[in-house]
Amino acid sequence: MTHGRPDGPSGDRPNSGHLHPTGPRERRPRRYPRQVPRGDGRLTHDLDPQSPGPQDACGVFGVWAPGEEVAKLTYFGLYALQHRGQEAAGIAVSDGASVVVYKDLGLVSQVFDEATLGSLRGHLAVGHTRYSTTGASTWENAQPTFRTTAAGTGLALCHNGNLVNTAELAVMAADAGVSGVFSATTDSDLVTSLIAAHPDLSIEAAAMEVLPQLRGAFSLTFMDEDTLYAARDPQGVRPLVLGRLERGWVVASETAALDIVGASVVREVEPGELIAIDENGLRSQHFAVAEPKGCVFEYVYLARPDTTIGGRGVHAARVEIGRRLAKEHPAEADLVIPVPESGTPAAVGYAEASGIPYGLGLVKNSYVGRTFIQPSQTIRQLGIRLKLNPLRDVIRGKRLVVVDDSIVRGNTQRALIRMLREAGAVEVHVRISSPPVKWPCFYGIDFASRAELVANGLDVDGVRASINADSLGYVSEQGLIAATEQPASRLCTACFTGRYPISLGESEVLGKYVLEGRGQLPIPVLEDQRSVSGWTGRQAGSATVPGGAEDALTRP
16 A cells, blocks of 8 residues: 555644654654744755845655665765755655655755654655745645555655646646646646556556656656656756666766765766666666756756766866856956855866965855744844854955855845955955856746846946946856856756747746746746746845845945
């Protein structure tokens, strides 16, 4: 028997979120009464909680390894992928007889403990760490998603990426009478329902029917009682790699997760490929022709520096971006400092190519994140100081080159430059290791709405004035692509250029909350070119998200 989430009112546990098999087995007693509020479990990389940086959709992991503790392997794999999402985490396991899912809101280390992992026994597992790009951050939308097929088989699925034809798929599923389509409001849950809705087909055959109908970015790991599956969209927008254990196989979003669980890298899952792994070994088939368009922002910010994508080490690519940035935008300065940690490799490259000494001018408090404890107004006014503290003795009297990965709204850089000047910096020259972000991402990065993107409404000098820098330089698109050592034709650069490699479809049915019926705005058309507003359910100029380019020059 395959077990999923209990139905009915007893299944609505927004604060607990643990999925155990149904039946006579009793739940663990709560350590705290239900009414005690919990922290939201988010340890973010954001320097300003009101102005988040680019957020990746998710990290996925899968393992088929009889004789191994697959739940613990998955836990450590997800731990290595925590940077890809901090809202929720979950693991599904199978012992060959049933699929058990356990998930909750929070960090991987908060959701799982030794006792929980010890209870998740089996020979194959999939895992997920989530940042929401479709659907709100609720327990119901946490992954793995789960469905029982008409044949009684369990199906648990994990998804990294974002579909652009979610509304179209939802209508198609409703017309076909697919059950449970809207029990969750994510594209991932919709895909799970569609695969599970083929009573006459195996999971593998059903996936081959459904996957060609999906449009957008998807790197999937999914499983039934006996088989681990992995699939990647025809453009291969999000990374997905295959690894080998002594007694099994591993699939993960990044090679760093393979390293941490002791797996050797075999190859990338190919765009348009479906892999199945069971007791008969590994088999592969293609559901679509590969048209590679890997996300270039993985090299800039999203992936771990110790990950390899397309044969190119991410750290080496970021250092090379810094070298090219120094050649394209030199500066007369005394010290090159990074905005830690994402700006560090590029700052090393900039210092190396420019001959300007590299130094540590900012210390990051890595453990400050959003918690249930609400800061007082006094604490809130500290803003960026909660995350970064300047080394005044290093900074005082210096002309600085400050290297960061990107500018989204500009709020963080504005506050950072003010802090550096107050610490005694004579000049602050900002260098950015990506081109100006002018367009939102519909393939799995939650940037901001187009109205919030400061580079959308201002030229480079306008952005420089907005953040109060002495000079500002972005690496060119050509320089960035050259540093990745990938052919330009195989990369997606839509966030810089507005050229979307996968058709976005109808403007009125796009958006983060498309299945929840909110956050949908029309897309204006400018000069015969489709321009996208890229809303995420938050509006520029609201109390929670300050406006973008329109008031950039007047904000404090």
